[in-house]
Amino acid sequence: MNLEHRTQEGVDIVKLPERLMMADAAGARATLKDIIDQGGGKLILDLSATSFMDSSGLAVIVSALQAARKREGDVYLCGMSNTVRALFELTRLQTVFQIFDDETVARRAFTEATASHQQ
Amino acid sequence: MKILVIDDAADARLYVSLLLRRWGYEVLEAEDGHAGLDLLLAQDVRLVICDWMMPGMSGPELCRAVRTTDLGHYAYIILLTGRSDSADLVEGLNAGADDFVTKPFEAQVLRARLRVGERILALEQRLGEQNRDLLESRNRLAQAYDQIQADLATAARIQRQLLPTSDQATSPFRAHWLFLPAAQVSGDSFNFFELTPGLVGFYHLDISGHGVPAALLSVSLSRSLVPGGGPGTAVADFFDPATFLADLNRQLTSRDGEVENYATIAYGTLEKHTGRIRLALAAHPYPLVLRQSGRIDTLQQGGLPVGMFPVVDYQAQEVQLAPGDRLVLYSDGVTECRNRQGEAFGEAQLRASLSFAAQTGLSLTAVLDERLRDWRGPRDFEDDISLLVLERPLTLSGDRLHLRLHSDPAEVAELQPRLLDLCAQAGLDAMAAFKLTTAIVEALNNCIEHAYGGEPGQPIDLEWTRGAEAVAVAIHDEGQPLPARALDPAAPASADAESGRGWQIIHEWTHAVSYQRTNNRNVLTLTYFLS
Numbered sequence: 001m002n003l004e005h006r007t008q009e010g011v012d013i014v015k016l017p018e019r020l021m022m023a024d025a026a027g028a029r030a031t032l033k034d035i036i037d038q039g040g041g042k043l044i045l046d047l048s049a050t051s052f053m054d055s056s057g058l059a060v061i062v063s064a065l066q067a068a069r070k071r072e073g074d075v076y077l078c079g080m081s082n083t084v085r086a087l088f089e090l091t092r093l094q095t096v097f098q099i100f101d102d103e104t105v106a107r108r109a110f111t112e113a114t115a116s117h118q119q
Numbered sequence: 120m121k122i123l124v125i126d127d128a129a130d131a132r133l134y135v136s137l138l139l140r141r142w143g144y145e146v147l148e149a150e151d152g153h154a155g156l157d158l159l160l161a162q163d164v165r166l167v168i169c170d171w172m173m174p175g176m177s178g179p180e181l182c183r184a185v186r187t188t189d190l191g192h193y194a195y196i197i198l199l200t201g202r203s204d205s206a207d208l209v210e211g212l213n214a215g216a217d218d219f220v221t222k223p224f225e226a227q228v229l230r231a232r233l234r235v236g237e238r239i240l241a242l243e244q245r246l247g248e249q250n251r252d253l254l255e256s257r258n259r260l261a262q263a264y265d266q267i268q269a270d271l272a273t274a275a276r277i278q279r280q281l282l283p284t285s286d287q288a289t290s291p292f293r294a295h296w297l298f299l300p301a302a303q304v305s306g307d308s309f310n311f312f313e314l315t316p317g318l319v320g321f322y323h324l325d326i327s328g329h330g331v332p333a334a335l336l337s338v339s340l341s342r343s344l345v346p347g348g349g350p351g352t353a354v355a356d357f358f359d360p361a362t363f364l365a366d367l368n369r370q371l372t373s374r375d376g377e378v379e380n381y382a383t384i385a386y387g388t389l390e391k392h393t394g395r396i397r398l399a400l401a402a403h404p405y406p407l408v409l410r411q412s413g414r415i416d417t418l419q420q421g422g423l424p425v426g427m428f429p430v431v432d433y434q435a436q437e438v439q440l441a442p443g444d445r446l447v448l449y450s451d452g453v454t455e456c457r458n459r460q461g462e463a464f465g466e467a468q469l470r471a472s473l474s475f476a477a478q479t480g481l482s483l484t485a486v487l488d489e490r491l492r493d494w495r496g497p498r499d500f501e502d503d504i505s506l507l508v509l510e511r512p513l514t515l516s517g518d519r520l521h522l523r524l525h526s527d528p529a530e531v532a533e534l535q536p537r538l539l540d541l542c543a544q545a546g547l548d549a550m551a552a553f554k555l556t557t558a559i560v561e562a563l564n565n566c567i568e569h570a571y572g573g574e575p576g577q578p579i580d581l582e583w584t585r586g587a588e589a590v591a592v593a594i595h596d597e598g599q600p601l602p603a604r605a606l607d608p609a610a611p612a613s614a615d616a617e618s619g620r621g622w623q624i625i626h627e628w629t630h631a632v633s634y635q636r637t638n639n640r641n642v643l644t645l646t647y648f649l650s
Contacts, residue, residue, distance in 0.1 A: 019535065022564050023528035052535055052553075054560045055620040083553035090627055091620045 001027030005035060011110050012039040013103060015046040020057030028057075032064040041073020042114075044106045048079030053087060065097065074098070074113070078106040120237060121145045121164040125155035125181065126199070127173045135168060135199075138226055142233075152176025156184055165192055165240050166233065168220075171200035171211070182215035193243040195236035199224070271331070274304050278334060281308070281341050288313045291588065292391060292440075292511055294321075297484040299452075299491065299504040306333025306382075307450045307505035312345055319389040320346070320357045323403065323448035323507045326382040327424075336380050343370065360386050360399035364425060364433040368401070371426035381426035385448050387435075392648065393631045394440035394511050399433045401425045404451050407470070411443025412593070413477040414637045415470055439633035440511040441644040442584065442591045445483065447473065448509075452502035453487070458494050468494075483508055512586075520583040525576050526567040526596075534581075535560055545585045546649055554628035555590065555647045561621040562594050562643050570598025570641055589630070593644045600636050601643075 001024055004015040012035050020028060036043055043064060065075045078100040080088070088094045100106040122144045126132040129150075136146045147164055149155035151173055158164065167185070171178035178198045185194050198216045200207065208219060217236065220229050279298075286294035288311055296309060306326035314320045322344055326333045344367075346354040357363055363386050371380070385406060387398035398406065401422040408416040422433045440446060449469070456464040472490055476483040484506060491504060520541070524530045538559055542552030563579065571577045580595040607622055626632055631646035 019532060021528065021532050021535065021560065022567070023532040025528075052539075052556075054557055054564065055624060056564065058620060083550060086550060086553070087557065087624070090624060 001031050003028065003031050003035075007039065008107065009111065010040050010114075011042045011044055011107060012036070013044045013046060013107075015048070016050045018049055018051055020050060020053045020060060022054065022056040025056040025060050029060045029063050032060065033067050036064065036067045036071060036073065041068050041071030042110055043068055043073065043075045044103060044110070045075060045077050046079050046103050047077060047081070047084055048102070050084055051081060053084055055091075058087070058091060058093060062093070062096070074110075076100060076106045076109060078103050120166060121147060121162065122166040122168060122233075123147045123149060123155055123158055123164045124168050125149045125152060125173070125178075126170040127151055127175075128170070131170065131199075135229075138229070139168075142230060144233075152178075152181040152184065155181060156188070159185065159190055159194060160188070163192070165194050166236055167194055167196040168229075168233075169196060169198055171198050171202065171207075179211050179214035179216070182211070186215035192247070193240060195240055197229075197232060197236065271304060274331070274334060275300065278304055278308075278338060281310075281338065283310055286311070289319050289321075289389070289391075289509065292319070292389065292394075292509060295482065295484045295508040295510065297488055297504065297506040299488070299500055301452070301500045301503045304331060304334035305503040305505070306337050307452065307503040308337045308341055309448070309505060309507040310341065310345065311507075311509070314346060314354055314357050314388065317391050318358075319391065320386070321389065321507070321509065322384055322386040323450070323505070324382055324384045325403065325450040325452075325503070325505075327380060332380070336382075340382070343367070358388065359435070360388060360397050361433040361435045364399050364401050364422065365431060368423075368425040368431050368433075369429065372429045381424045383424050383451075389440075389509060394442075394444070394633075394646070395631070396438050396440060396446060396509075397435045398438065398446075399435045401431075401433060404449055404454065406449075407447040407473065408438055408440070409445040409447060409473045409477055409483070410635060410642075411441060411477075412642065413474060414635060414642075415473055416635055416637070439631055440509070441593075441631065441633045441646055442511050442586055442589060444511050444633075446509040447483070447506065449506045450503060452500065452504040453491065453506060455502060456491055456495055456500065456504060459496050459498075464491060464494050519585070522581040522583070524563070524579045524581060526571045526573075526579060526598075527575050528564070528567060531560060531563045531567070534563075541583055541585075542590070545590050547590075547647070551647070555592075555645070558625045558628040558645055558647075559592055559594075561624045562592075562645060565601070565621055565625075565643075566594060566596045566598065566641075569601055570596045572599065587649075589649055590647045591644060592647075593642055596641050597639060598641060601634060601641060606632075606634060 006013050014035060045061060068075045076098045079102055080099060100109060122139050124132055124135050124146055127150055132148055136148060139146045147158050149158055153176055169178045169181055182196055185196060196216050197218045197220055198211050199220050199222055201222045203221050211219065218232050220232060282298060294311055306328060309323040311319055311321035326337050343352055346352050346357050356366060383403040384401045385398060385403040387396055389396050400420060402424040405420040406418045408418065410416060418438060419436055423431045454464055454466050454469055472486050473483060476486045487506060524534065535556060538556040539552050542555050547555060566579050567573060578597060582593040584591045629645040630648045633644045635642045
C-alpha cells in the first residue's frame, strides 16, 4: 500500500490514509514494516487525515509498534481526531502509545528522547 | 288399624265386622263398591275386605277402581269369594286384588291373611317415608351444588381480577396474554411488575392440579410473588431470578417432607433499555423466543418444581430481545390440550402458531386462542391454559433498508461512509455515528473472517431498521457458526495484543447484541438506542 512517507531528522513520518480498515490492513502493515526495517526504527504516524479506523487498523499500528521496538525504536501518534481517539481509549491503546497533538510536537519528543537516551 | 268391609249382604257384613272388631280392628262398612270407594277416599283406611259377587260394582271392578285411583297410599284388598276356579283367581289378582279368602272361611285363616296385609302396608309406609327423606336430601344437595357453583363463579371473578389488566408496567415493551381456566378457577397465574424504573419482574406459574385447592394456593402465592405484597417480599429479593426461586421453594416446602402442593414456575427480569432478560425456570415448559425474523429459539429447560424438595439450586439464563422479538411463556395445558381423538395439541402446533402469527402480523394470543378452542371442540378444557408474551416492539415509524454485500473487505470499506450517513439521518451525533458504524464494520469483518473463513464473494445481508427508539442492524450470513469465545465482549488480555478487539468494540459501542443461528444462517443483531 502506498503511504505518504518522508524522513526528517532521522525520524520516519507516515501520514495514514483517510480509512484504515481490513481491506487496507495487510498492505499497510507490510509497508510500515519496510519503512521501519529500512529506517532507524523511529516512526511518527500522522492520523490527521484518518477519519475512520477499525480493529484491523489498530492491529496494523500495534504491529508497527512491535516492529519498531525490536529495533529499539518507537512509534508516536499524532493528529488524532476525537473519534479515533475514542477508539484508542476504548481499547486502552492510549496507555501503550505516546500520542501528540501534531507532528511538530511529536518530532520534538523524539528529539528529546534521543537526547536523554544518549546521555 | 281401620278396615273397610264391602259386602252387599248385610248378614255377611255383620259377621265379618264382628270378627274384625273382636280382633281389635276399627271397622268401616259399605254396602257396595261405590260407597266403599267413597269411604276409601274420605278416610285413611288401608285394609279392605271385599265380596266378589256384588250387584253394581263387583269385587274385581272395585279392585280395578282402587288401583287406578290415587289414594295417596296403598290399599290392601282381600276378596272374599265362593269361587275357587284358578281362572277366577287369576282374574281377581290381575284386577288388583292382593289376596283371596274362599267362603266359607276359617276365621284364623282370615286373621293370618290380614296380618300379611298389615305387614305389607307397614312396608309400604316405610318406603314412603324413605322416599320423602331422599327427596329432601336431593333438594338440599341441589341447593348446596348451586351454592358451590355460585361460589366458584365468584372465586373465578376474584382470580381474574388478580391478573394484570394492562401492560403499562412493561412500557415501552408490550405484554400479551391468554388465560383459559379449566374449571372456572385456575391453578395457572402470571404477572409482571416494575422493580425499578428500568427493570421489570415477571413470572408464569402453574400449580399442580386444578380446581379450588389449586386456585386457593395460586391466589395466596400471588401475594408473595409481588414486591411489597407481604412479609419477605422486599424489592431486592426480586432482582436475582435464581435466588428468588430458591427462596420461593423454601417457603413452599413443608417441614415434614410431605408434598402438599407444588408448582412449576418461570421467573425473570427484563431490562427495558437493553432488552436483556434473565430467567430462571423451575421445571416449567421451556420458553420460546419468537424472533422478529420469524425464527423461533428455544431456551433451556431446567430446575425442579418449587414445593417438592426443601433445598434446590436454580440457574438463571439470559436471552436478549431485539426489536420485534417476543418471549413466550406457556403452561403445559397448552401443549397437552387434547382433541376428541385424544391427540395432544403439541409443541409442533404451538411453534406453527407462533410462525403464523409472525408471518401474518396477527396477534399471537388471538391465534392461539382460536386454534386451541378449535382443537378442543365444544368440551371444557381439561387443564388450565395460560400464556404470557413479552414483546419488544418494532416501532412501525421506521426506515428500513436492506443491503446485499459480499464477504469482501473492499465492499465493507465502500459501505462505511454510507453507514455514517445512515447514522446521521437517524439523528446520531458524530461520535455516536462513528461508534455504531465501527461496530457494524467490526461485525461485517467478523462475518468475513470467522463465518466465511476469509473466503471472498459469499453473501452477507444487512438489514437496517430505524425505529423511533432505536436503530437495529441485523447482519445475516450463511457461514460457520460463531464459536462462543468469538462472542466474548471482554477485552484482549493485554492492551497491545495483536488482535481480538473486534468483539469488545461491538459490545461496548452498541446497546444490545444478539446472535441467533438457525437453518445454517447466522444473524447478528446490533441495537443502538436513540436518546
